[in-house]
Amino acid sequence: MNTDLHAEVIAIGDELTSGQRLDTNSQWISERLGEMGVRTLFHTTVADDLPSNIRAFQVAADRVDLVVCTGGLGPTADDLTRQAIAEAFDRPLQRDADALAHIQNLFARRSRPMPESNHVQADFPAGSRVIPNPHGSAPGIDLSLDRPQRTPHRIFALPGVPAEMREMWFATVGPAISFLASGSPRVIRHQRLKCFGVGESDLEKMLPDLIRRGRTPTVGITVSQATITLRVTALAADASACQELMAPTLDTIRQCLGDLVFGEEDDELQHAVARKLRERGETLAVFDWGAGGLVAHWLSEAASDEFLGGAVLRSDRAFLQRIDQGAEVLASHGAHSRQAAEAMARQVQEDFGADWGLAIGPFPVDQQDQGDVHFALAGPSGMATTASPYTGHPDILLAKAAKQALNLVRKKLGGSEG
Numbered sequence: 336m337n338t339d340l341h342a343e344v345i346a347i348g349d350e351l352t353s354g355q356r357l358d359t360n361s362q363w364i365s366e367r368l369g370e371m372g373v374r375t376l377f378h379t380t381v382a383d384d385l386p387s388n389i390r391a392f393q394v395a396a397d398r399v400d401l402v403v404c405t406g407g408l409g410p411t412a413d414d415l416t417r418q419a420i421a422e423a424f425d426r427p428l429q430r431d432a433d434a435l436a437h438i439q440n441l442f443a444r445r446s447r448p449m450p451e452s453n454h455v456q457a458d459f460p461a462g463s464r465v466i467p468n469p470h471g472s473a474p475g476i477d478l479s480l481d482r483p484q485r486t487p488h489r490i491f492a493l494p495g496v497p498a499e500m501r502e503m504w505f506a507t508v509g510p511a512i513s514f515l516a517s518g519s520p521r522v523i524r525h526q527r528l529k530c531f532g533v534g535e536s537d538l539e540k541m542l543p544d545l546i547r548r549g550r551t552p553t554v555g556i557t558v559s560q561a562t563i564t565l566r567v568t569a570l571a572a573d574a575s576a577c578q579e580l581m582a583p584t585l586d587t588i589r590q591c592l593g594d595l596v597f598g599e600e601d602d603e604l605q606h607a608v609a610r611k612l613r614e615r616g617e618t619l620a621v622f623d624w625g626a627g628g629l630v631a632h633w634l635s636e637a638a639s640d641e642f643l644g645g646a647v648l649r650s651d652r653a654f655l656q657r658i659d660q661g662a663e664v665l666a667s668h669g670a671h672s673r674q675a676a677e678a679m680a681r682q683v684q685e686d687f688g689a690d691w692g693l694a695i696g697p698f699p700v701d702q703q704d705q706g707d708v709h710f711a712l713a714g715p716s717g718m719a720t721t722a723s724p725y726t727g728h729p730d731i732l733l734a735k736a737a738k739q740a741l742n743l744v745r746k747k748l749g750g751s752e753g
Contacts, residue, residue, distance in 0.1 A: 340372075340374070340400045340401055340512075340516055341375075341399045342373050342376065342399055343401070343402050343403075344377070344402075344403050344405075345381060345391055345402060345404035346360060346380045346406060346495075347382075347383070347404060347406035347407040348406045348407065348495060349413070361378050361380075364504070365378070367509060369523040371509070371512060371513050371522065372516055372570065373516055374570075376399055377399065379391050379395070385415050388416065388419035389419045389422050389423045392490070393423050396488045402491065403493065403508065404490070404492045405492075408493070408494045410456050417458055420460050420490060427460070428459065429459060430454075430457050430458050435454065438456055442472075456474065460476065462478065468502075471496060477492075477507075477511065489515065491511070522572070522574055523568065523570050524568070524569055524571075526581055527564050527567075528567070528589070528596050528598075529597055529599065529602050530563040530564070530596050531563065531604060532742060533563075533595060539556060541592060542587075551569070552568055552584055553568045554567050554588075560731045560734040569581045594746060605634050605636070605638070605741055607745050608744050609638035609642070611749050612638065612641035618641055618643050618691070619692075620642075620645050620686070620687035621634070622646055622657070622683040622692070622693070622694045623647050623694075623737075624647070624654075624694075624695055625695040625696055625708050625733075625736045626695045626733050626737035626740065629733055629734060630693065631644070633737065643688070648679070651670055654670060657679075658678050658679060659682060661678065671697055672696070672709065673709045677694070677718055678694075679692075680693060680713040683713075691714045691744065693744055696709035707722035707725065708725060709722045710740050712747055714747065719743065721739070721743055
């Protein structure tokens with residue numbers, strides 16, 4: 336994928352580099368740039384350190400056409416953005432009388448004395464333009480830089496306060512960038528398909544040539560707690576043209592993967608299960624030993640009348656108290672067995688009067704145990720079971736088990752999403 340303008344988003348502040356605050360501004364700005372067909376190649380986060388700020392702007396000016404930065408425009412000693420831009424490009428700071436008057440009027444309207452330190456917020460690198468900030472004391476900076484034998488480089492510096500930054504974006508910065516890109520107006524659109532049931536490398540083998548670099552539209556693959564997301568991205572003149580470009584690839588993915596695809600965009604497996612239950616007018620209840628209550632938690636958020644409830648079992652004692660003939664099952668087969676999971680599924684179906692009773696058996700005793708986790712689903716036409724080896728990083732074992740249980744229900748109820 337190629338665009339006429341490449342961008343870098345720079346976020347400035349010790350609170351970001353120290354991890355004390357999450358940088359949500361960069362995400363928001365990149366989404367807005369993408370909507371205008373401007374591809375963001377870099378996200379840079381810089382501490383409140385002048386040499387580092389200077390270098391960040393110089394590097395960006397060499398490798399992209401457009402920079403949007405946030406933060407560092409306040410009145411205190413650690414607000415270094417205006418000075419960094421000035422020194423990076425040898426543009427001495429000059430005080431803007433109109434900007435100063437705006438800041439003074441802002442303090443006057445609030446019946447507050449204006450500290451001397453706020454005067455520096457009216458200082459701008461020579462040749463730059465003021466980006467008005469109607470409701471804040473930090474006006475932004477708009478600076479164009481000539482580059483030999485290359486298109487000019489453009490810097491937009493905005494305050495880090497999200498409400499002020501967004502207001503200034505929509506009023507001034509967004510329209511300016513749209514004008515820059517108007518010689519070849521384009522938009523970028525994405526569509527995500529969610530998949531579950533195989534590993535990432537196995538799934539990639541099922542998609543011949545779709546994930547290679549340079550392909551149009553592009554297909555990216557990411558994994559989060561055993562859920563695989565395929566992100567199809569197209570660049571075109573408008574949203575409709577993007578959709579036309581993506582449609583054949585989306586169809587190919589669905590044909591190749593079949594019922595491994597369970598939804599789109601922000602869907603999770605619990606949403607797919609809730610939809611299927613709703614379509615069929617059926618209900619579900621859950622006994623959960625191995626997933627720590629995650630299935631019930633997720634279904635409680637995704638379903639309404641379809642999920643009737645359930646219980647979390649955590650010991651043989653609880654199993655004996657809740658399961659009819661539990662002592663016989665434990666004596667003959669043990670808790671870590673298919674038979675125990677089936678007994679749980681039948682019991683929860685009966686206890687709640689549900690159409691479907693789902694059970695997640697316990698994990699093996701420790702991670703060195705090579706046993707399986709058993710899943711059972713009691714339904715109108717009988718019992719369905721599956722098992723999964725106790726494998727994976729400890730951080731994802733509960734979520735993986737919960738998703739495997741939900742996937743058993745989804746497939747029994749109807750499979751893939753179209």
